[in-house]
């Protein structure tokens with residue numbers, strides 16, 4: 394079995410302060426093989442916020458990879474956003490914004506979906522799609538991790554990332570099995586599998602730590618890849634409660650190259 398922890402949308406600078414240590418405790422208790430952070434580490438991309446985010450990440454005991462989110466580049470300072478959008482991210486978090494995590498039988502490819510020209514929407518370019526496909530390891534379960542969702546439910550009012558439909562079709566065709574995303578602060582897993590299942594499964598995380606009250610809850614997920622099964626623990630901390638509840642369990646099985654929800 395190989396275990397991932399998926400965190401997204403920490404939003405340091407606008408974080409739920411009282412949840413920082415409960416979150417760290419849960420993450421470290423999981424003893425994951427790899428922790429994957431899919432962007433919006435900070436709320437406004439400020440140096441002090443990156444320092445907070447970096448201090449948090451340093452306390453994670455498992456190996457960790459991260460990709461940036463749109464909140465990790467300047468929003469209001471347009472000149473900075475265009476000329477040096479990742480200066481602070483690189484200094485505080487990592488030089489490499491498309492890291493690879495290779496643990497057990499999993500290969501996790503980080504992808505930077507942030508677009509300084511379209512702050513909210515994001516983009517996957519043709520070159521990025523090619524790199525992801527070229528990196529696929531046929532001996533592994535291949536996973537892509539990026540900030541922006543590749544598919545959204547119809548009720549979502551934010552524009553879908555540019556390039557998302559093409560990238561999703563290509564990734565599915567080439568054998569990417571799981572996509573980890575965030576950005577919307579809304580959990581969604583299995584919404585696009587259909588009754589027959591589907592080759593690619595999007596795990597869209599909620600926000601792990603943002604204090605925005607309309608998000609209603611913070612949450613993160615533990616993903617256990619165990620033979621043909623994927624067992625997901627969804628850890629939720631409602632805003633009006635002190636910490637995390639016992640996790641919900643969601644199970645998928647890979648049958649005939651398709652993920653199907655169990656139970």
Ligand SMILES: [Fe+2]
Nearest residue numbers: 402433464576
């Ligand atoms: Fe966010």
Ligand SMILES: [Fe+2]
Nearest residue numbers: 433462463576
């Ligand atoms: Fe975002």
